Amino acid sequence: MYRIAVLLTCHNRKEKTLSSLKSLKTAAEASNQKIDVIVYLTDDGSTDGTSEAVANQFPNTVILKGDGNLFWANGMINSWKEAIKKDFDFYLLLNDDTILFDDFFDVIFDTHRKCLDKYEIGGVYVGSTKDSETQEISYGGAVIISKLKYTFSKIKPDGNIHECDLGNANIMMVSKNVVDKVGILSDGYAHGAADFDYTLKSKKKGMPVLVATEYCGYCTNDHKGMYHNFDKKSLKERIDYLYSPTGIAFKSRLRFMRKFFPVRYPLFFIVGWIKVLFPKIYVATMTSR
Numbered sequence: 001m002y003r004i005a006v007l008l009t010c011h012n013r014k015e016k017t018l019s020s021l022k023s024l025k026t027a028a029e030a031s032n033q034k035i036d037v038i039v040y041l042t043d044d045g046s047t048d049g050t051s052e053a054v055a056n057q058f059p060n061t062v063i064l065k066g067d068g069n070l071f072w073a074n075g076m077i078n079s080w081k082e083a084i085k086k087d088f089d090f091y092l093l094l095n096d097d098t099i100l101f102d103d104f105f106d107v108i109f110d111t112h113r114k115c116l117d118k119y120e121i122g123g124v125y126v127g128s129t130k131d132s133e134t135q136e137i138s139y140g141g142a143v144i145i146s147k148l149k150y151t152f153s154k155i156k157p158d159g160n161i162h163e164c165d166l167g168n169a170n171i172m173m174v175s176k177n178v179v180d181k182v183g184i185l186s187d188g189y190a191h192g193a194a195d196f197d198y199t200l201k202s203k204k205k206g207m208p209v210l211v212a213t214e215y216c217g218y219c220t221n222d223h224k225g226m227y228h229n230f231d232k233k234s235l236k237e238r239i240d241y242l243y244s245p246t247g248i249a250f251k252s253r254l255r256f257m258r259k260f261f262p263v264r265y266p267l268f269f270i271v272g273w274i275k276v277l278f279p280k281i282y283v284a285t286m287t288s289r
Contacts, residue, residue, distance in 0.1 A: 009075025122175025123208030126167035127216030169195035
């Protein structure tokens with residue numbers, strides 16, 4: 001029997017949160033693995049009745065409360081800190097806008113077995129997702145092509161395990177031995193980048209970081225470019241968006257660059273401010289490519 005803690009955080013996305021939890025329940029019931037799943041959900045100040053609806057439909061969920069200022073990274077840390085007290089075999093990070101496929105647990109444990117066969121230890125398993133309309137890959141694992149340019153290539157599942165450098169935590173299963181050696185998500189991130197930080201620091205500790213053998217769920221990538229419509233915003237709006245946790249989250253991204261890509265760090269800082277101060281020049285440069 002594998003004991004699995006599922007970690008989520010949410011804020012005013014009741015229907016999406018409920019749909020994600022429903023898909024989790026269906027996948028757990030359809031699994032050929034012997035598993036015991038407990039959900040730890042940090043509700044970061046929702047005002048739309050999310051906690052009440054979750055408690056009603058999924059009464060075994062451990063619901064934790066935030067004040068609305070945790071955002072994704074700190075909300076997930078909050079869930080993970082509570083779950084780790086129970087010493088689970090696996091910790092599944094799941095975005096509340098992700099719908100798991102019915103065979104998710106069979107796929108992830110197939111990945112786990114292949115990891116044990118090859119590396120003799122458990123690892124971090126990144127579950128790739130598709131866009132439900134286009135059927136194209138939306139989130140998952142990627143390999144870094146250039147550290148200076150910070151370019152990377154996504155890995156599409158093909159039935160085999162593949163090592164990756166960066167992994168989205170829309171679906172990410174972490175083995176207990178990884179947590180024992182690496183810990184949980186790093187402090188210092190507001191919203192994004194904490195998942196990439198985790199896969200990179202796991203690799204530095206010698207832990208296998210692998211893309212799961214098959215697609216694991218649906219999740220729509222509705223994020224536009226970080227500097228989308230910057231030339232239409234006022235200077236104040238651009239600066240506010242630069243530092244907003246749900247915008248560019250510049251402090252978090254600078255922390256990430258300084259930690260893992262120190263050569264690129266000063267360039268990232270300078271270019272970021274150029275885009276803020278001279279957005280029309282940036283847009284003109286991009287459209288001329």
